[in-house]
Amino acid sequence: MGERKACPDEAIIIDIPEDLEPDLNSTCWIHRVPRKLRQVHEAAYTPQLISIGPLHYDEPKLNAMEQHKTKYHDQFWKRDFSKHIRENDIRDFIEEGARRERIWCSYAGSFELMNNRDMFFRVILRDVSFIFELFLRNYEHVLDNNDKPEEMKKDIQDYILRTPWLRKAVELDLIMLENQLSYFIFTELFDFILKKQPENQGNMNIPPYLSKHWKESESHDFFIRITCEFFIDYYRNGKATIKKPGEVELQQLNKIKHFTDLNKFAFSDDLL
Template sequence: MDEDSIDHNKSVIIDIPTDLESNQWSKCWIHRIPRKLRKVKESAYTPQLISIGPFHHGREELKAMEVLKEKYHQKLLQRLPKDGSVSNQMEEFIRDSYKEIHGRYAGLSNNGFDDEDQAFEKIIMRDACFIVELFQRNDSKKESDDDYILSTPWLKKAIKLDLIMLENQIPFFVLRQLYTITAPHLPSVNVPITQASNHMNPFLKLTCSFFKDHIVKESDWEKFAEIKEIKHFTNLLREFWLPREFIKRRNPQQKDIADRKYLYSATKLDKAGVTFKRASKGTSLADVKISKKPVLKFIPASKGMKLKLPELKLENDTECLLRNVMALEQCLYPKEDYICGYVALMDQLINTSEDVDFLVERKIITNMLGSNKEAARLFNGLCNQIPREKTFYARFYNDLNKFYENRWNVTRSTLKKVYFKDLWTGSSTVVGLFVLVFTVTATIRNVYLRHL
């Protein structure tokens, strides 16, 4: 067997669990990105500055931040009682929770750790303390101004992005418990108190505050008051994007299979008279709605179609966020892949830069990537290696395709856009019709009189 064959076999083994019969795999929350997805765009799944958890621990290019993480760890410990009682309580919690924490990482072995269990516990403790210290500093105005990370905008944004990556996670319950243990000895929380945040866990408030305006808007915190379990930060972002009805009911609808796995583009659907509307502010990213409405109320059979889409702001880090949440759904929520379905829907609607331009005009997309061509390229590549046999939006495909393929809808829409696109054009058209009718009537009358 040649070297290429050996490398290929190794790459396959990495993506397949060693014990396919065990139900332990379903309890894993933090997964390595499947190799097929990683090959599409590796940089979108790989932390650039800081490693969190065991998967990227020890990478040479991330070692520079290890010193800073240890500094934050020590700063947190310095806030605690000098007798070591609280720090001992933290260590005891990590030690007692070892099996549960370790079991949340899919396919994790001790290879590469210096001293097996103790090395793993040390990684979790240091990285968790770094996050707790960073979040509470972010909450303190004075400490935020003096902090190197928080006072350097590009660095803070880059670390936020690394903290969202699926392979760079620590179970949320670990962070929450360590904060609970240390909170009495930390500065008071200055997070704005809202009706929603009153029902939130204190550390969740700090988390939302840290990711505020970058991922989680303060106006949407109320969504998290309804969440029973947050597995980690990537999972938190997905919860923020899920349709609101799904969050409330936690009862996923049956996936539908579309008659055809394609959808006509936004500009083509517009030609058929489909109305594109931006959903109201505060609507979740995947909360797409479709409805039928009469074009003319006095003609019951005359139906139009409206598609309401939430606003999507395209920035430099949008692709990374979408890809990591989509990878999470493929690993952990294959039967509830709302975000994958939403991205597939947008991919179908956007074929060219003209489609992006159309959605920008409708204020459905805010494009900060520099060009509409770049935005179209982004969407056309996001679903590469993502299965699309079934989707929660399949009925949208069927309804919209049938609407477009009804030639009367296209003709009606064309006539409306040519002759009734605005008040002046419509008025001119009506006047022209009256003149035409008057002229034809007068001509017929004259011909009739001549034959008398």
């Protein structure tokens, strides 16, 4: 019997798995790389050391870094400029209706935490805090060594940042599509922390590189700067130029979906 061919007018139904059919109406979607693409080079699309967000949560090979993530999370909330935030404040922030739904809708397809929303949001908040602390430590080290002769520069004390192979592995994992958090979570949490600074303490809780009187555009500009400082070696082997404060408009910053999406907005066009 010969092979049956479809007539031109016949409808052909293709069943696309849910994981390959992300919701295009969501605020920004993060999904798994298609299986056929992953098969070409598994390691290029899969985090090797650290899990961020829900897609690779609780994978045994990534659990070694969980203790460090928890430690960085705790130390972030002990910083002078954020220790005034109470557990109830954090819960109110993460459970705000519209924000909660935007975070949830950022992820397309299925994942283990789909049936445990409370754990999902705890994981998101823990990972946001870890990344904040990591970026701030890196930025503070850069700031401390700016314009100093080589012999006067201080060695970095942070465990991840002082170990070249470990820093590079974390950097590469944080840029992978499946390992992303929505960018707006960082900027909105940062604004939330700065705006809730106690009025009676002036700027005592604020390090010199921050200000609670910043406009939204200034606080977002600062976060993009510490983010770019961390990823600078990833772009063009460190030859990329970070756009100066004010060069990226707030409207552009609000279009950034996640760190994988970063280079279109934050680095100079002549080098990318």
